[in-house]
Amino acid sequence: MNKDWSEKNKKMQSLIKKESGFREGIDVLIELREDLFSQITSIVETYPLEAFSQMPYALAKGYHSKTLAYSMWHIFRIEDIVAHTMILNDSQVLFTDGWLEKTKSPIITTGNELKDKELIDFSKQLNVQDVYGYCQAVMDSTNAMLTKLEYKDLKREYSDDDKQRIIESRSVSTDEDAFWLIDYWCSKDTAGLIKMPFSRHWIMHIEAMCRIKNRLCEKARKGTDPIAYCGLSCDHCFLSEECGGCRTSYNTCSYATCSPNGVCPNTICCREKNIDGCYECEDIENCQKGFYENADEINAIKAMALFIRKYGKKDLKTVLNNLHRKYEFKKIQEVVGYNIEEGLKILEKNR
Numbered sequence: 001m002n003k004d005w006s007e008k009n010k011k012m013q014s015l016i017k018k019e020s021g022f023r024e025g026i027d028v029l030i031e032l033r034e035d036l037f038s039q040i041t042s043i044v045e046t047y048p049l050e051a052f053s054q055m056p057y058a059l060a061k062g063y064h065s066k067t068l069a070y071s072m073w074h075i076f077r078i079e080d081i082v083a084h085t086m087i088l089n090d091s092q093v094l095f096t097d098g099w100l101e102k103t104k105s106p107i108i109t110t111g112n113e114l115k116d117k118e119l120i121d122f123s124k125q126l127n128v129q130d131v132y133g134y135c136q137a138v139m140d141s142t143n144a145m146l147t148k149l150e151y152k153d154l155k156r157e158y159s160d161d162d163k164q165r166i167i168e169s170r171s172v173s174t175d176e177d178a179f180w181l182i183d184y185w186c187s188k189d190t191a192g193l194i195k196m197p198f199s200r201h202w203i204m205h206i207e208a209m210c211r212i213k214n215r216l217c218e219k220a221r222k223g224t225d226p227i228a229y230c231g232l233s234c235d236h237c238f239l240s241e242e243c244g245g246c247r248t249s250y251n252t253c254s255y256a257t258c259s260p261n262g263v264c265p266n267t268i269c270c271r272e273k274n275i276d277g278c279y280e281c282e283d284i285e286n287c288q289k290g291f292y293e294n295a296d297e298i299n300a301i302k303a304m305a306l307f308i309r310k311y312g313k314k315d316l317k318t319v320l321n322n323l324h325r326k327y328e329f330k331k332i333q334e335v336v337g338y339n340i341e342e343g344l345k346i347l348e349k350n351r
């Protein structure tokens with residue numbers, strides 16, 4: 001489990017056990033939920049639409065055997081049902097503000113009943129941006145409820161009437177892979193519900209989403225040129241596990257993610273000039289476009305681009321393998337420095 005998330009979760013669980021720590025515990029819970037939600041935001045903002053209906057771990061057992069779109073739907077449908085139909089006994093977020101219509105979901109259930117191809121078909125039907133909007137609305141609504149909770153509420157237990165209300169809402173399928181959820185939730189007190197579904201359930205599914213998207217990046221990179229337009233080598237990049245590379249639509253390179261449409265300006269420029277990479281451009285030494293705007297920090301990368309121009313990509317790969325064998329480093333400037341000419345000499349020395 002992600003260390004930060006796990007530590008925050010433990011801290012929250014221990015704080016809410018005592019009345020004196022309860023309020024702080026709820027604040028930690030909301031902070032944890034915001035951290036987790038930012039992971040969903042980054043996935044929605046940076047991955048192509050096709051990524052949301054793929055099941056790269058279809059045969060696996062576990063939360064990662066689903067799709068990204070399903071995971072979002074499932075986490076927040078469960079939360080909506082538990083928070084509104086079960087705890088607050090009011091209307092679910094899905095049935096307010098037109099969310100059901102906007103998300104284009106063909107179901108109102110948690111989705112536990114969907115199998116294999118049904119999961120993919122379901123994911124393809126969803127409007128991912130509006131599912132994301134729905135997720136955000138559910139999160140905000142639950143956060144408001146959590147903020148109003150009092151310590152004494154943690155011991156509240158749930159009755160057959162609560163169970164019946166969930167059944168009548170038809171929000172949980174009668175399929176055996178789904179119906180058990182009702183007994184499961186209703187066997188817990190509110191303290192138990194804070195764990196499942198309001199914290200741990202998120203952690204498990206969002207970690208699974210990270211696994212899914214990393215696998216999609218790995219698949220996208222397979223067979224594509226690992227040399228980035230700017231001169232970096234994706235195979236040697238510390239972000240390679242979670243980035244599909246700038247030659248694919250799974251590019252989550254830091255500069256791409258903060259650029260319009262998720263495409264790095266250097267990538268756009270190279271494509272416009274119809275060149276393979278900045279290493280083929282005459283203006284590289286003085287270029288300050290996109291990734292190159294932060295000159296000193298990036299000079300090591302320009303040095304790599306110039307090295308490619310002189311010796312080719314294959315030789316750069318050898319040099320980087322040699323450097324990684326010799327030194328422990330994350331960013332290339334840690335060994336190549338901040339000057340283009342000197343950096344180039346270091347690279348040449350390590351051929």
Ligand code: SF4
Nearest residue numbers: 234237243245246253
């Ligand atoms: S951040 Fe850049 S160099 Fe790293 S993997 Fe992504 S595209 Fe490649």
Ligand code: SF4
Nearest residue numbers: 269278281284287289
């Ligand atoms: S102008 Fe700059 S960004 Fe464009 S190809 Fe040349 S070096 Fe790359």
